[in-house]
Amino acid sequence: MADYYEQSIHNYSGLSTETKPTAAAGNNVPNGSRWREVDTAKVYHYNEVAGTRN
Secondary structure, X not given: OOOOOOOOOXXXXXXXXXXXXXXXXXXXXXXXXXXXXXXXXXXEEEXXXXXXXX
C-alpha cells in the first residue's frame, strides 16, 4: 500500500536564465507547483510524474 500525503502547491518566481526547481535539480517540489519568469511572464507547472516543468 502506498503512502499518500497532501502537499501545498508552491509558487516560485525568477528570471528565465535561472535554474527552475525540479527533483532532478535536487529540490523537493510539490506536484503542480508553479514557476513564473518575471522577465518573460511565462508560467511553468511542475509535473512530478515526469519530473519536468511544462
